[in-house]
Amino acid sequence: MAAAAFHQAIWTPQSHGNLKILGRSQEIGNGSMKLILKKGFKVELGLLKRECYHSSTRNCGAIQASISQSSVVDPVLSPSNKNTNEARKKSNEAALILIRHGESLWNEKNLFTGCVDVPLTKKGVEEAIEAGKRISNIPVDMIYTSALIRAQMTAMLAMTQHRRKKVPIIIHNESEQARAWSQIFSEDTKKQSIPVVAAWQLNERMYGELQGLNKQETADRYGKEQVHEWRRSYDIPPPNGESLEMCAERAVAYFKDQIEPQLLSGKNVMIAAHGNSLRSIIMYLDKLTSQEVISLELSTGLPMLYIFKEGKFIRRGSPVGPTEAGVYAYTRNLALYRQKLDEMLH
Ligand SMILES: O=C(O)[C@@H](CO)OP(=O)(O)O
Structure with missing residues (x-):
């Protein structure tokens, strides 16, 4: 050749x-x-x-x-497992899981949050664990989160439920020293870990001068319509904040530049992010119009599965539970992965 x-x-x-x-x-x-x-x-x-x-x-x-592709996918699909490996190579597909973070302390208080770095409530912790159970049989090779703790907590808590029991490890590339000081010196240990990349581009949209304000009180003060426009229009930003369009610009660019190449190489990816950064990404994946995206609402802690196949994203909805037969009927690769897990872990 x-x-x-x-x-x-x-x-x-x-x-x-x-x-x-x-x-x-x-x-x-x-x-x-x-x-x-x-x-x-x-x-x-x-x-x-x-x-x-x-x-x-x-x-x-x-x-x-x-x-060979086995070097970039989960070791469950080891070179010795020829059939599985062949199937993976042939169909050249990957799973993409999106999760909006669990309930945060400011979701609970009904405050505009945006880029303020607020942790999860106890309910949010439980939602993240529940989300983890639902996706516990789906392979994850790479995790992307926003730079905000509520998304990172969600990803980490969800992974505590994963049957593969790999260790999610946050990558520190912010400086030469951070890189050097976080090196791992065992190939075996690396194989048992999942890189977690935190990116500000996946952050919630910046809510400007609404951050920290109560949503109901703001509606009482400025009128329901005005607040609805700030919250759910596509291109009207809240005072000194980002519109959904502005948020989509950086979140989708990051998705295309950093995440899509991973999917193309056969890696299964999980993204833990936010209502608006995920709505932006879903708009791109599902080719929604700006009219369609404004009525899209995402629940906290609800995982959504896509299959990336032949350059296309196929929406597979939200797995109801780890054993939901339908999820594993979606693709031969997922079914084989699950079968392999069952063999390994029982
Ligand atoms: O407060 C926020 O940051 C977001 C998400 O919780 O609110 P909204 O529902 O208005 O997009």
Whole structure:
């Protein structure tokens, strides 16, 4: 097969975070690829993958490494599990789970919250655990949350229920030192963890001067219509805040740039975020018009499942429970994943 054009490939190695490689790749069979790196380009092979290196860390002209899809998906789908692996490769699909955070202390008090960093209530904690039960049989390889604690708590609590029992670990890329100080030095331990990327772009829309105000009192003061317009119009921002359109601009751009490539590479992704950042993303996934999105309301702590297949997002609704037969009838891959979990864990 002819070498692919010189290109920038983004690999997500077993270590956390993306590794950008400038080079050419060429398929050499057996699910392996030959990588021809740009001269002088340094790559840490130890970070690159978790098995079968043919070279050690060096400045390299050419290296060879196995990059079968099993290196980027859940180890339940291990290379020894040939049928499952083949199915995954063939259908090239991935699960996408969206969860709005559980009830926060300001949801409970009926206050505009926006980007104020408020934690969950006890009910919110319970909602997150319940959400986790519902998705406990669905594979998760990467987690994205907003930078806000209510979304992060929700993701972490939900994962306590996952049957695979991998450890979600927050990636600290904010500085060189944070990166260096949070390294993991065991490949086995890395395999048993799920990278959690926190991104401000997934934050709730910034509610401007309404943040901290009571929703009912604000309606009494400014009128129901005015407050409804601030809360549910598409392009009218609240005073000094973001409209849904502005929120969608940054949330959808992040989704397209950072999350879609992961799905394309076969990774199963969970996103824990907020009413408005998720409405924005759903607008993109379901191709909703601005008229349609304004009437879309998301409940707290309710997971929603999409299947990413052949570049398309297929909405599969909200799994009612971990054993809901319908969820696993959606795709052969999910059914096989669940079957494998049952075999492993019983
Ligand atoms: O207060 C907020 O930040 C949001 C979400 O809770 O409110 P709204 O329902 O108006 O979008």
